[in-house]
Amino acid sequence: MKALKYLSPWNVALREVPDLHATGDDDVVVDIKFCGVCGTDLGIVSGSYPVAVPGVTLGHEASGVIAEIGPAVTSVAVGDRVVINPTPYCGRCRMCQTQRINHCVNKHGTESGVSYDGAYAGQYRTTSAFVHRVPDNVSLRAAALTEPLSCVVAGARKLQPPSLAANTYIFGAGPLGLLYTWVLSLKGLTPVVIEHSPARLEFARDRLPDGTAAYASLEEARIKYFNDPQAPIDIVVDTTSMLLEDIFPQMACGGTYMSIGLKEKVASIDTMLLADRSLSVIGSIDSLHGSFVEAFHLITTGRVPAERLVSHVVPLSDFRTGFAALGCDIDGQRFGPADQASCKVLIAPGDVDE
Numbered sequence: 206m207k208a209l210k211y212l213s214p215w216n217v218a219l220r221e222v223p224d225l226h227a228t229g230d231d232d233v234v235v236d237i238k239f240c241g242v243c244g245t246d247l248g249i250v251s252g253s254y255p256v257a258v259p260g261v262t263l264g265h266e267a268s269g270v271i272a273e274i275g276p277a278v279t280s281v282a283v284g285d286r287v288v289i290n291p292t293p294y295c296g297r298c299r300m301c302q303t304q305r306i307n308h309c310v311n312k313h314g315t316e317s318g319v320s321y322d323g324a325y326a327g328q329y330r331t332t333s334a335f336v337h338r339v340p341d342n343v344s345l346r347a348a349a350l351t352e353p354l355s356c357v358v359a360g361a362r363k364l365q366p367p368s369l370a371a372n373t374y375i376f377g378a379g380p381l382g383l384l385y386t387w388v389l390s391l392k393g394l395t396p397v398v399i400e401h402s403p404a405r406l407e408f409a410r411d412r413l414p415d416g417t418a419a420y421a422s423l424e425e426a427r428i429k430y431f432n433d434p435q436a437p438i439d440i441v442v443d444t445t446s447m448l449l450e451d452i453f454p455q456m457a458c459g460g461t462y463m464s465i466g467l468k469e470k471v472a473s474i475d476t477m478l479l480a481d482r483s484l485s486v487i488g489s490i491d492s493l494h495g496s497f498v499e500a501f502h503l504i505t506t507g508r509v510p511a512e513r514l515v516s517h518v519v520p521l522s523d524f525r526t527g528f529a530a531l532g533c534d535i536d537g538q539r540f541g542p543a544d545q546a547s548c549k550v551l552i553a554p555g556d557v558d559e
């Protein structure tokens with residue numbers, strides 16, 4: 206089978222590797238159909254998030270069909286369509302035992318697409334607890350968004366809105382920005398999305414929950430949505446992770462700023478304001494207890510229209526095109542803002558039309 210290997214920053218390559226087998230009693234081998242491109246992958250490839258082990262197969266947001274199971278597996282069968290939970294945890298370390306599985310100290314060597322061979326490949330091997338059967342009426346494309354949605358569900362748990370009337374702004378209309386819009390909307394908030402790229406803005410506007418809207422700038426959102434150029438800022442979800450210094454002094458009392466992007470950025474804030482205005486600055490990454498199951502529920506019930514957020518599906522052999530749609534020019538070794546109408550890009554190791 207083919208697998209997309211990380212070698213060093215800007216140096217990734219499709220390599221021929223042996224097919225996988227269920228060598229452990231509880232192993233499950235999945236023929237990968239779709240695997241989403243994530244900000245983590247862009248950071249690894251471009252060298253800004255240097256976490257991947259050289260030689261590892263990238264990719265962690267995947268769905269597919271079970272090819273092989275170990276003798277102890279009873280919960281799924283060969284031929285089942287499944288989504289993969291790529292976030293293993295040991296359950297024994299202090300982080301796991303204190304509700305922080307996403308920071309499990311023993312996950313090195315088990316993190317899909319980072320320290321364990323991921324799913325930009327014909328096959329992926331895991332164990333039975335980490336696959337979930339996809340109902341017949343749900344596409345494997347939609348199912349591939351379960352992991353990013355799980356990260357959003359986990360992040361949304363951390364936000365404690367003072368009121369459902371809180372003014373809520375989401376910066377960035379990429380997959381996470383739109384998924385936050387949907388999840389916070391289901392929680393009763395009414396987020397507005399801010400996206401500078403005209404192409405991404407147009408793509409997003411067609412895919413928003415009722416009552417929400419998207420604008421090209423904070424100024425435009427304040428004037429057109431709230432009819433007030435000074436409209437208060439109660440809650441911010443910053444998917445760019447670049448805006449804290451700008452936004453923080455403008456936050457309303459009791460407000461919360463959440464950063465979820467993985468970018469190298471050092472910011473300073475006024476700690477007097479932090480206390481005096483009862484502000485919160487929080488970050489969120491990865492899944493938490495049960496968030497994967499919650500996300501899968503939202504997708505299988507259609508509460509979040511996951512497949513509509515897919516903008517591109519490209520064959521594995523054409524991975525460069527998929528990365529380029531998100532501003533990551535692998536051959537040119539340049540990373541710029543996405544100017545295409547791109548949102549979730551799926552890489553398809555099998556048939557793209559499946």
Ligand SMILES: [Zn+2]
Nearest residue numbers: 243245266353
């Ligand atoms: Zn991801």
Ligand SMILES: [Zn+2]
Nearest residue numbers: 295298301309
């Ligand atoms: Zn642990």
